[in-house]
Amino acid sequence: MTETLIRAVVPDDEPALAAMFAGLSEHDLTVIREDLTGPVTGIADGPGLRWVATAEDGTVDGYAALTRLPGWSDHVGELRLVVGTARRGGGIGRLLVQEALRAGIAAGLTKVMIELATDEDRVLTMFSELGFTGEALLRDHIRGRDGELRDLIVLAHHAHESAEAIGLMGVADDLA
Structure with missing residues (x-):
């Protein structure tokens, strides 16, 4: 099994991300x-x-971004997650989300949210296992490139409600 390293993005990563x-x-x-x-x-x-x-050979297999929302929602971070098709199901997404939660909570965020298509069953299960809960269902909110409409779900992780979940994820020691 290939070792995965989670680290901050640097400009030299752009070709591998592309x-x-x-x-x-x-x-x-x-x-x-x-x-x-x-x-x-x-x-x-x-x-x-x-x-x-990244894999040992420098290949980028996943990407995550956590952006603080502005104004009255500046305690909330919006998460984006992309895992390359060849490495899905191997835990890379989970590692990236855990890093985002660690860093977000350390930066003072009390809530992290993500928007997902409702037909992404494995991804929805992973986020649920990491302490995310449903906040909203937006029907027919996504229009595919084929014109088909799909539902979107907003999930959120509330740091103050999820202390036990944080411990289970292995991030509590990083926050102490």
Whole structure:
């Protein structure tokens, strides 16, 4: 099994990120809000906290970003997560989300949210296991590239309600 390293994004990661994004399916590109089909430039300098999951050979297998919302919601972080198709189901997404929760809570966030398509069963299960709960269901909110409408769910992790879950995830020691 290949060792996975989770670390902050650096500008030198941009070509490997572009290669990972290029391997995403049309379905994947539909459920990701950002346009990942063009050049990847400046991603390391974007707002918020950003990480990559890399293999021993330097291949980027995953990406996560946590951006603090502005104004009256500045205690909330919005999470984005992308795992390359070849490495899904191996725990990379879980490692990235755990890192985002650690860093977000350390930065003073009390809530982390993510938007997902409701038909992403394995991903929804992973977030549930990590202490995320449903906050909203938006019917017919996503229009696929094929024109088909799909539901979107908003999940949230509330740090103050999830202290036990944080301990189970192995992040409590990092916050002490």
